Amino acid sequence: MKRLLTLMALMLPVLAGAQSLTVTHLSETHTMIQVSGKDRYVMLPVQETAQEATVKVLSNGQAVLKANVSLAIDKTDYLVPLDLGKWAGSSILLDIKMTQGRGVRRDPSDDVCWSEMVTLPAIDSANKEKLYRPTYHFSPQWGWMNDPNGMVYKDGEWHLFYQYNPYGSFWGNMHWGHAVSKDLVNWEHLDVALAPDDLGAIFSGSAVVDENNTAGFGRGAIIAMYTSDGDNQTQSIAYSLDNGRTFTKYAGNPVIMAEDTPDFRDPKLFWDDQTRQWKVVLAAGQEVQFYSSDNLRDWTYDSSFGLSYGNHNGVWECPDLIRLPFEGKDKWVLLLNINPGGPFGGSATQYFVGSYDGKTFKCDDLPTVTRWMDYGKDHYAAVTWSNAPEGRTVAIAWMSNWQYANSVPTTQFRSSNSVPRDLSLIRKGKEVILRSTPSREVEALRGNPVQYTLSTAPVELFEAPAKAYELVLRFTLQKKEGATFVLSNESGEQVVFSYEPESQTFSMDRRGSGMVKFSKKFAAVTTAPTRVGGRMELRLLVDSASIEAFGEDFAMTNLVFPSAPYNTLRLYGNAKADVTLYPIAK
Numbered sequence: 001m002k003r004l005l006t007l008m009a010l011m012l013p014v015l016a017g018a019q020s021l022t023v024t025h026l027s028e029t030h031t032m033i034q035v036s037g038k039d040r041y042v043m044l045p046v047q048e049t050a051q052e053a054t055v056k057v058l059s060n061g062q063a064v065l066k067a068n069v070s071l072a073i074d075k076t077d078y079l080v081p082l083d084l085g086k087w088a089g090s091s092i093l094l095d096i097k098m099t100q101g102r103g104v105r106r107d108p109s110d111d112v113c114w115s116e117m118v119t120l121p122a123i124d125s126a127n128k129e130k131l132y133r134p135t136y137h138f139s140p141q142w143g144w145m146n147d148p149n150g151m152v153y154k155d156g157e158w159h160l161f162y163q164y165n166p167y168g169s170f171w172g173n174m175h176w177g178h179a180v181s182k183d184l185v186n187w188e189h190l191d192v193a194l195a196p197d198d199l200g201a202i203f204s205g206s207a208v209v210d211e212n213n214t215a216g217f218g219r220g221a222i223i224a225m226y227t228s229d230g231d232n233q234t235q236s237i238a239y240s241l242d243n244g245r246t247f248t249k250y251a252g253n254p255v256i257m258a259e260d261t262p263d264f265r266d267p268k269l270f271w272d273d274q275t276r277q278w279k280v281v282l283a284a285g286q287e288v289q290f291y292s293s294d295n296l297r298d299w300t301y302d303s304s305f306g307l308s309y310g311n312h313n314g315v316w317e318c319p320d321l322i323r324l325p326f327e328g329k330d331k332w333v334l335l336l337n338i339n340p341g342g343p344f345g346g347s348a349t350q351y352f353v354g355s356y357d358g359k360t361f362k363c364d365d366l367p368t369v370t371r372w373m374d375y376g377k378d379h380y381a382a383v384t385w386s387n388a389p390e391g392r393t394v395a396i397a398w399m400s401n402w403q404y405a406n407s408v409p410t411t412q413f414r415s416s417n418s419v420p421r422d423l424s425l426i427r428k429g430k431e432v433i434l435r436s437t438p439s440r441e442v443e444a445l446r447g448n449p450v451q452y453t454l455s456t457a458p459v460e461l462f463e464a465p466a467k468a469y470e471l472v473l474r475f476t477l478q479k480k481e482g483a484t485f486v487l488s489n490e491s492g493e494q495v496v497f498s499y500e501p502e503s504q505t506f507s508m509d510r511r512g513s514g515m516v517k518f519s520k521k522f523a524a525v526t527t528a529p530t531r532v533g534g535r536m537e538l539r540l541l542v543d544s545a546s547i548e549a550f551g552e553d554f555a556m557t558n559l560v561f562p563s564a565p566y567n568t569l570r571l572y573g574n575a576k577a578d579v580t581l582y583p584i585a586k
């Protein structure tokens with residue numbers, strides 16, 4: 001009897017926070033919400049630790065959207081917008097299935113999400129993240145971001161798409177988010193470009209400009225290829241005839257499938273002049289595969305590379321094949337992201353230098369050689385822009401690590417990207433190595449320089465702490481001499497940078513850098529091989545939650561979460577350093 005009464009009570013419509021949401025609990029785990037009124041957004045209360053509920057949007061009775069949302073049970077961490085704009089004017093029902101196990105039977109109307117859900121005509125995307133919103137690194141306005149995707153340059157715009165969860169600041173519901181920039185550093189946020197469909201979530205991929213209409217979608221179409229992550233991973237395409245503002249998915253998707261390959265993803269398209277064909281390189285288990293096409297729709301398998309090469313202590317993901325000039329000839333470089341297996345645990349980017357004849361990639365090194373593109377812990381899913389002007393090869397990386405990406409101490413958004421970097425090949429002794437240098441557009445952000453000469457006394461860089469700046473350190477080391485620099489704040493939080501002559505290495509120690517305890521894997525010292533001795537130059541790009549170090553033959557990218565910006569620089573050792581500080585204000 002009691003149960004019957006409770007159920008009857010649950011059936012009664014309940015008025016939620018705003019007038020236009022009518023909540024009906026059909027059972028302990030099933031709730032229907034009638035949305036009426038003109039507001040475009042329903043704000044969904046999220047509790048990060050709650051199990052995900054399935055939220056289905058029905059427009060005039062048809063399911064038009066499905067998302068997994070950690071609807072708040074006991075407390076709301078933040079609200080995420082559910083955009084109903086596309087179905088304005090129709091009858092909207094939210095069909096919600098909670099998966100939260102209720103060990104102790106309780107009334108579903110107790111869940112705080114029902115009373116804290118509201119509708120709004122517009123969303124407030126103002127930055128509410130106090131400490132760690134980057135100043136000059138790209139980050140999504142809200143929600144979760146991982147890999148950069150579909151980067152393509154067209155008509156003066158650098159397009160950046162990215163793995164995006166609009167319904168929570170943690171991984172899930174993979175969409176392609178979208179932003180454009182005219183200068184690689186100031187980004188305009190645009191609408192989501194690709195949303196999950198019946199073939200699956202939209203995983204990583206790439207985009208090209210089809211200047212000659214080889215695919216028949218239109219001259220100059222932007223054509224994206226991405227992984228559809230459904231029961232299997234397959235590759236699909238979508239095209240845009242309005243410079244990426246809207247995409248249409250190809251009706252013949254998927255365009256590439258493979259039997260029995262569970263990790264089969266992250267297609268990177270490129271045009272090959274040698275064969276005058278489109279090519280794609282994608283990750284397939286512990287190797288990469290190359291395919292060819294004349295029209296971007298029909299693909300033929302060409303070759304595979306990698307089974308016995310490089311590092312295999314993780315899943316191979318996000319490959320890219322690029323062509324770079326070197327000593328009067330061209331070489332080909334295969335970028336390959338791997339997780340875990342990185343030199344300091346978790347995610348990292350390795351690369352192979354070699355040749356490519358339009359069908360097959362051959363590596364110049366022995367299979368046992370592993371080369372890393374960046375020696376930090378927070379450089380992943382690095383790939384390059386297609387169609388970049390002036391023959392440039394510009395890469396960008398997701399600045400995080402799968403070991404702790406979901407638990408870094410931010411809430412409104414999670415993750416940012418590295419600065420864009422121009423890639424080149426340089427000689428180091430007998431080796432040919434890949435060099436990453438901050439793109440010149442980053443230098444354009446430099447404010448008026450301030451010069452310091454650094455000896456053993458600490459130098460206060462700012463009277464008022466600034467979150468974003470670049471330091472260029474120039475110094476000369478005598479034989480067998482090292483140097484240690486310490487960047488610190490008033491709370492004694494510090495990052496230690498060391499050049500070690502014996503090991504010929506550079507290291508960055510973030511163990512005392514601020515908040516480190518959110519993951520056991522975060523506190524770390526990262527080390528790069530480098531030439532130590534003679535004249536040295538080190539560039540440190542500091543933003544609210546990251547430090548990127550660039551030496552003459554290495555790059556090192558690490559996140560840091562200080563409780564206040566670092567504003568003091570100190571040098572240990574005998575060397576003297578000339579330091580130029582460039583404030584960065586945007």
Ligand code: FRU
Binds near residue numbers: 174203204205265266
């Ligand atoms: C790399 C990755 C890709 C995949 C995407 C999913 O970080 O695992 O292989 O396409 O993220 O979000």
